[in-house]
Every structure is written in structure tokens, then in C-alpha cells.
Amino acid sequence: MTFDTIILGAGAAGMMCAAHCGGRVLVIDHAKAPGEKIRISGGGRCNFTNMYAGPDNFLSQNSHFCKSALARYTQWDFIDLVGRHKIAWHEKTLGQLFCDGSSKQIIQLLLSEMDRAGAELWLRTELKDLRKTDSGFMLDFDREGQRLNVTCTNLVLATGGKSIPKMGATGLAYDIARQFGLRITDTRAALVPLTFSDGKFKDLSGVSLPVRLSNDRTSFDEALLFTHRGLSGPAVLQLSSYWREGEAIRVNMIPDLPLFDLLRDQRQAAGRKALTTELARHLPARLVDYLSQNIQMQGNLADQPDSALTKLTAALSNWELTPSGTEGYRTAEVTLGGIDTDDLSSKTMEARNVPGLYAIGEAVDITGWLGGYNFQWAWSSGHAAGTAIAAH
Secondary structure, three states, rough: EHHHHHEEEHHHHHHHHHHHOOOOOOEEEEOOOHHHHHHHHHHHOOEEEEEEOHHHEEEEEOOOOOOHHHHHOOOHHHHHHHHHOOOEEEEEEOOOOEEEOHHHHHHHHHHHHHHHHHEEOOOOEEEEEEEEEOOOEEEEEEEEOEEEEEEEEEOOOOOOOOHHHHHOOOOOHHHHHHOOOOOEOOEEEEEEOOOOOOOHHHHHHHOOEEEEEEEEEEEEEEEEEEOOOEEEOOOHHHHHHHOOOOOOEEOOOOOOOOOOOOHHHHHHHHOOOEEEHHHHOOOOOHHHHHHHHOOOEEEEEEEEOHHHHHHHHHHHHHHEOOOOOOOOOOOOOOOEEEHHHEEEEEOEEEEEOOEEEEEEEEEEEEEEEOOOOOHHHHHHHHHHHHHHHHHH
């Protein structure tokens, strides 16, 4: 059995690529349904792109690599595709675009585009062997109890990274890349909650607030959520991609609040009010109770000199914490690192030294921020590889 192109992985990038390859295309996946990460994303509504997606929203050892693909297939191109399929959408916050209905609409969009292009899809199919031939690649699959031998001219690695192994993530793309001499940069869980081994925030589980979360490299102004195991929420997930073991992070709980002035004014107007009562107007009450164990908050407002209020606001704006780790690939939204971009063409996603071998999506050392950026990379890189294959 012979195909022009075989795509390993029926996720966002793989299906997007299949819609643009031309010729006889086969997409294979070991899962029982395509687009499983799409299905669960965005609380079931799929944060399918971001209005502000650009190269600065991606991490890689080569910060320039993603520019070509992102410029050639932009968020506006995908938004136009969504519109052509009559999928209603809305902006939630910070440019994040979601389906009004279900994430399954995005999966159906991709399947429809694949059908239009004549691509085949084999599910519950497991790769057993892969080797290079003079004219391309030879693959052995197990499908429905049968061993099938298939050949192709082009092979696309679109199996993603290691994140969420319960959904079948294995790092297969890395193994195949190594088999053909491509390098793999260090990988780690990204967009993932941070943990604290002492369970210090167990009593605060469920409390959330807007913060400015930072380390020595960057900062994010978004929500923080306390959990039984540590810290989560958008701000934490964002910073986790920039955090390394042993490093401290800083939490500003009053990033845009002139708390010193507010407390001083209230000292004049309601001096008999307890300081903690007034603070609970601006911060979650459970958090105020927790912080009062280590920060001086006793007494009434009238008892607080300016120096005490200055010290208090400084503590609330620079709470330093050192996480013990992350929740790992089990809950990570994406994998940081992957197939070294130095071994790929930024315009076509083809391996420089292995003609016909392509790598796209999360398998590549390109990791986006939280908020639809990683889906946009899937659309852009899948489109880049697909159109390059079609042009051959």
C-alpha cells in the first residue's frame, strides 16, 4: 500500500497538515477518536487561537524559527476558516477566542477539510516499525489485528509531546527524530501547576485572586489559584514555562491597587475598624487570615502608623515563594522543548538532512503561552508543512 504522505498523529497539527498536502494522504493515530486534546481544551469549548498571537508569545532555543510559519498562516486565516464553517465564537479575555458551542466543532472542521482534500484517517492504529528507503519511508502498522506494510514519499511527525500521558502521549516523535539523526532539546512539562511539598496552601484550596506573578525572567498579570498541592491558575501556568527547580517566584497580590492610600484614608474615616477587616475588602478573607500568621496585621486601623502600612503593602506586593516542583506531564498542557529547530527548515518544517521527513506542532521546540497560542502554532506549522509537500 502506497501513499504520497503519511502523517503520524491525528491532532490539531496533523489534521491541519493533511488538509493541505495534496495527493494521497494517510493520517494515523493510536487513539479511538481524532483530536482528543482539542476536545478537552478550553473547558470543552476550545481556545482555538489568540487575536494577538505573534513570535513573542513563543518559547524556543531559536526565537526566530516560528516567525515564518506564523506570518504565512495567521490567526486571522484560521478565524476566517472558522467563519466559513459557520462556527460561532467569542473573545473571552486577553484575545483568547473560544467556540460558543463545543470544541467538537473544531474537530469536525478539520475532518471536513481532510475529507475535502481526500485524506484518509486510520484510528486505533499502532506503528510497529519504521525505516528509510531510497524513495521515502516504509512503515509497519497494527490495525484491527492485522499487520499492514505501507510506503510513502513524505512522513510527517505530528504526535505531539509528552504532556497528558493518560491521553496516550508517549514522546514517539522524539524517538523517530532521533532514529533519523535529529537532535532533541531538553524537554519538560510546561503550562503546569507548581507544587509545594509541605502542603502549605492546603487550607487555602479554592481561593483565587488577580496577581502579578514573576521571576527573574518575566512576569504575568493574571489569576492565581491556590490548590491542595500548591499553585495553579493562568498566572502560574504561564510562569511555569519560565520557571526552573530551586528558583523563587514573587507574588504581587495588589498589582494595581493603591492599598497604602486606601488604608490611610480609611484610618481617618473608620479608625476603629480592624485592619484585617479592611484588608478583607480588597483580598480574599481566607487569604488575609492565612497571611496574618506571618505578616503583622493586628490591631485597628487607627493603631497603624504610616511605617506599618508601608511595611504591610511591601509584604503584600512581594511575597517570595520557592516551589518544590510541578505536577509534571500528568497535567501539563504542553511540553517545553522538543525536536531541535536547527535541524528543520522554518519555511517548510522539513528536516534539513532527511528529505521527506517533516515535524510540526508540539513535537517541535516551539512552545506557546497559555491562551490559544499553541493551537495557532499547530495551524501555522501544519499549514507550512502541508503546502510545502503540495508544492513538491
